[in-house]
Amino acid sequence: MGALKEIPSYIEHHRLALKLKPILVGELYLARKLKFPVFIFRNGIFYPVISEGTFPTKDIITTLIRNSYREVYLYPEDISEIKANLENALIKITRSLSVGDPLENGTKDLKLLSLNLAGVYQNPHNDDLLMLQFQSSQNLSKFLIENKKFLPYYYHSLTKENFHFTLSQPMLSSLMLLSFLNTIHAFHEKELENLFMASYLKDIGMSLIPDEKYDQKVLNERDKQLFSNHADYSFDLLEGRIPLSKNYLTIIKHHHFLNDKLLLLLGKEQKKLQDKDTVLGIESTLVAVFDIVVAMTSPRPYRKSQSLYQALEIIKRMMADDYPQEFRALVVFLKQFFKI
Numbered sequence: 001m002g003a004l005k006e007i008p009s010y011i012e013h014h015r016l017a018l019k020l021k022p023i024l025v026g027e028l029y030l031a032r033k034l035k036f037p038v039f040i041f042r043n044g045i046f047y048p049v050i051s052e053g054t055f056p057t058k059d060i061i062t063t064l065i066r067n068s069y070r071e072v073y074l075y076p077e078d079i080s081e082i083k084a085n086l087e088n089a090l091i092k093i094t095r096s097l098s099v100g101d102p103l104e105n106g107t108k109d110l111k112l113l114s115l116n117l118a119g120v121y122q123n124p125h126n127d128d129l130l131m132l133q134f135q136s137s138q139n140l141s142k143f144l145i146e147n148k149k150f151l152p153y154y155y156h157s158l159t160k161e162n163f164h165f166t167l168s169q170p171m172l173s174s175l176m177l178l179s180f181l182n183t184i185h186a187f188h189e190k191e192l193e194n195l196f197m198a199s200y201l202k203d204i205g206m207s208l209i210p211d212e213k214y215d216q217k218v219l220n221e222r223d224k225q226l227f228s229n230h231a232d233y234s235f236d237l238l239e240g241r242i243p244l245s246k247n248y249l250t251i252i253k254h255h256h257f258l259n260d261k262l263l264l265l266l267g268k269e270q271k272k273l274q275d276k277d278t279v280l281g282i283e284s285t286l287v288a289v290f291d292i293v294v295a296m297t298s299p300r301p302y303r304k305s306q307s308l309y310q311a312l313e314i315i316k317r318m319m320a321d322d323y324p325q326e327f328r329a330l331v332v333f334l335k336q337f338f339k340i
């Protein structure tokens, strides 16, 4: 990006602060001709980066992402149009997913769904948005089961989008989970679909955490509590609003139980596991395991990615005693998935 142009007047800047709203940089792909300029916000100042009356080009969007801009700021009129275009594009691809090239369609759907998930995070109480997410991802799960051989391809293509981890992590962990479940042949198709959905929707409760907390390396006790409650928030946000049975909502509610178990094993936590009998099933374990594998092997703003071996060391301690056979299958699967 060239030199940034500052907004000249203080009053003008103040007016912008009241008017502009953020969207994800990736959502600019859904923009047509812009009525107003697009801004970035840095050190308390708005800088225009795309002019009014133009289209955001792929080059500009890629440059913004490479420069670590997660959000851009737009006038509400342009945002409404982009959000409507995104919803329409998602509905269109959902309806025609099986028509044409499965690699292209699947990749496009994953990208649009992840961008739409950002909207759900911004408006977690909006029923229409949540239903669109649910129906589209459920439809996608059927498509992914039919096209299971492409799951590693879809996974790697989504990692290349450079979405913020809060948006990519749910889909990445669910793609990997589904890929593994296909190899062990222990579940019916409907169970695969529901486990995929539970895994994908498990972090919706993160929407109640303020954006700036995600990239902080050190959190105070209150923030730690906020993060550790997100699984409960997910359950509360979803219960009664989506057609997913209690079993799967319970998996969502306890999707971090392995982390608690590890803390107990390490003697760092005295807390007793709640609802132990309902939680410690193989389904809950696998949903939790793939969340951990993806989180550990992906970079975060405050740390580098860790190796698969480091992730497996941790997971071994969490599940190998209870599920030795599944753990062995997991090691074989992950080495193949990451081509090691």
Ligand SMILES: [Fe+2]
Binding pocket: 202, 203, 230, 231, 255, 256, 291
């Ligand atoms: Fe989570």
